[in-house]
Amino acid sequence: MGGWLCLSTPVLAQETAQPADLETVREELVAAKLAVQEAREVAEQIVLDARQQADRIASRAASPDSPEELLPVEIQRGKVAVEVAAGTVQEIATAIMPINWRIMVDVKDTALLQRRFQYVSTKSRDQALRDLLTPIGLKHQYFFDLRDEQGVSRPLLVISQR
Structure with a gap:
């Protein structure tokens, strides 16, 4: 039941x-x-x-990023994988360059300095820099052999107006 x-x-x-x-x-x-x-x-x-x-x-x-380990041609031709959602020219260039590289942006136009870009590249470092800078009227130059007061390698990338 x-x-x-x-x-x-x-x-x-x-x-x-x-x-x-x-x-x-x-x-x-x-x-x-x-x-x-x-x-x-x-x-x-x-x-x-x-x-x-x-x-x-x-x-x-996995890839050597130290300036002492890379030759100039390796730095320029080295493949990068960069994705920046909204970065200034300096921030994107910093992402493109190896660690320990300094970036100097010598541009008078403050609006261009503050402008934010969306940027993605998997090309060579030099091509990635050209793709970033050429459309906005800028150029870049490498200074591989600069050293600080202690003799430590401190390479510099200068970005300037054409």
Whole structure:
């Protein structure tokens, strides 16, 4: 007899449920499914972005970036992987150049100095600099042999107006 009550209880619950209640539950279920799907998509994008950043960090760590290790031709022809969402000319040039390079931007136009650019390149360092600077009327010059007071190599990239 106890088994009979257990079997009939769900049937009674379904019979007493109102269509409006069922519709509300159905809408909540659909909304919950959409929220879960959106959360999955956001999580997948976060993982993808993290992997891309890790790959960029690993590629920079794997390649010699020290000026003492690279010859001038290697610096100019070296491939870069640069992605800057909104950066000034100096910020983008800093991302393009090896670590320990100084960047000097000798431009009188303050609006150009403060202007932000979206920039992506996987070309050689020299081509990436030309692609950045030529359209806005700027040029660049490398100074490979500069040293500080202690004799440590301190190469310089100068960006100036044409």
